[in-house]
Amino acid sequence: MRQHMLNGWLVAALIALVCLLGITAYVEVRRDLPRVACVRDHKAIDKKAAQQENCSTVCCNTTAVSA
Template structure:
């Protein structure tokens, strides 16, 4: 009985760990998406002047609609 209860706690701890790792990965990807999209848009449009500025400044100053 004791071993069964310990196995249950172990499974619960593993599920919690996997959930925390998934949430952390999701937050990091979500935080990085605007930077990646900005870099991709700058390469697609080939704006040489905008590439000299920081990515966030270039994207904020751009008036073209984003996908």
């Protein structure tokens, strides 16, 4: 009986861990998606060749480029 209960708690902890990792990954990807789209689409700001530094300020409206 005790082993069955411990296995239940282990499964519950594993599911909670997977959910937390999934939520964290979703938030990070959602936050980083506009920057990646800006860096990939160099003509998004109507210039022939946008540089990395002005892409971060003009297109993405941020001054810091995350690594």
